[in-house]
Amino acid sequence: MENIQQIAFGPVPSRRLGRSLGVNNIPGKICSYSCVYCQIGRNFKMTTTRQAFYDPEIVFKTVKTKVQDVLSRGEKIDYITFVPDGEPTLDKNLGKEVNLIKTLGIRVAIITNSSLIYDPTVQNDLLNFDLVSFKVDAISEEIFRKINRPFKGIELEKILEGIKTFSESFKGTLITETMIISDIDYGDEFDRLANYLSTIKNLNKAYISIPTRPPQESWVKVPTEETLNVAFAVFESKLNGRVEHLIGYEGNEFASSGNLESDILSITAVHPMREEAALKLIKKDRGSFEVIERLIKKGLIKRIEYQGHRYYLRKL
């Protein structure tokens, strides 16, 4: 089974989750969407069929070892987060995995694109998490199709209903994330989004984000400040104090496990790394920049420029 060492990575800094130790429960990039702003790269495979990818015991043992290693180095973990190279709810073993990981006594989160939430088995699995983050980029079919480019058969209406139904019984922290990008005619979409979000029970926070890392399609840029401000004001008018911008860079504080090459490979697989962050990690590990050049030469990572910064990204 390839990529096992990359099942657990980080911790990486996260505005929403503090120090988040990532669980990559999907091998390669398998997703139900092909978002124009995706930071992971082009889709390998699109599907809506839930499948078993890894043995849940292997996922658990890998995460447990990583947690012990990180804690023994005096690093902090706020959340263990399912945030893979694709859509985490496509994993049929998700429920088993979260229950095993919860025995470690650290809060467990998941960042999902919401596409399968109408499926009762997915809802049951997600009920076990301490925090669930749903992607809600659009309410209108046209904008949804343009931004998220869903796999055939996916129905937006069922997703929006599914989130609402789930929110009725979920006892943990529920947040949403709405990505706003350039070159989309949003019209009154922000009103519709705000109206919809206000119907989700116990919504803790609605985050508005922008593409801060290199996107899949080069035409995708950050929206204008005016668009962002309008979106914020409209959301705020319905959600009173529960709206936050997620527009800054999340920081350079990536944890080191002592194996620099493997850390860079596992982090860049799901999280493009800014050059400053890579340099900081290298320094922490008393390594040299040669490791980056070596990984590029081996064809394992690539270097890209975005918004005036250099990033390193895993080649899938």
Ligand code: SF4
């Ligand atoms: S951004 Fe997330 S949901 Fe969209 S294609 Fe990438 S992995 Fe899938």
